[in-house]
Amino acid sequence: MQNCYAINVENSINSGQVFLWEKDGDNWYGINGQDILKINNSGKIKTYRNIKTNFFRKKDDLEKIIKSISKDKTTKDAVKRYLGLRILEQDPFQCLISFIVSANSNIQKIKSSLEKISKRFGTRVEFQSKEFFLFPKPEKLARASINEIKRCGVGYRAQYIKDAANMVLLKKIDFEYLKKCKYHVAKEKICQIPGVGNKVADCVLLFSLNKLEAFPLDRWMIRILERYYSNEFKLETKTITEKQYNIIHEKIVNHFGPFAGYAQQFLFKMERENYKKKWL
């Protein structure tokens, strides 16, 4: 029998989680830190480094997760429409820099900036007779000049990128440790990085540090809450202050449970598709 929880590669990649991906024929190619992934239609992965990867989080019990997050009609519909959409487990450093770059930007521009960063600072490699640039290591970005980083089109975020890379280099941020920490502990730590506020932190936690209760609240998610959940999560202020963000997150985890991040991904995908927004 066909597994009804089979991975949908297209939906998973085109859901705002990753940026350095290209489709060529039937295959998707993507940069993930110091590795390159090739994924065919059925979700079979081949990697440049020939190592096992947990990119699709295959150990997640999707049946359990979907049961757990399906608390209302909106979520049930989104899950049904985009069944096979997965949270991806990315290289943490690349994920951190990606979402620092994402602040005050949009998918196309984020992608273009990250490509320039990889091309300028990353190692060129060949894989499957194609040329790729790996994502730069922390030391490379930590030692780059601000102007050189700015040439990648990141503007005022250049300083954040350099400082963030330096914190990783100096082990002030230790991803392996943060993976083992509880959500709130890891979040507090990661919010100390310049250019990382609540939203960026939640993206990094959800997409690279195994914190499935993280629920990034960007403008789209706020709109979704206003539209479909105005009774459940009433917004007290016009702007989402730190305090408001935490209050909403608390209510969200109470509603959706420990896998709230999955609910966020389905809802985000649904609403962006409703508005016919472009992906990669």
Next chain:
DNA sequence: CCAAGGCCTGAATG
């Protein structure tokens, strides 16, 4: 505690 303004770029619109 909250509100407002600035930061930066590229695409979309006029």
Next chain:
DNA sequence: ACATTCAGGCCTT
């Protein structure tokens, strides 16, 4: 052709 508007999250005031 050119100018204006818009999208977007963090930080400082």
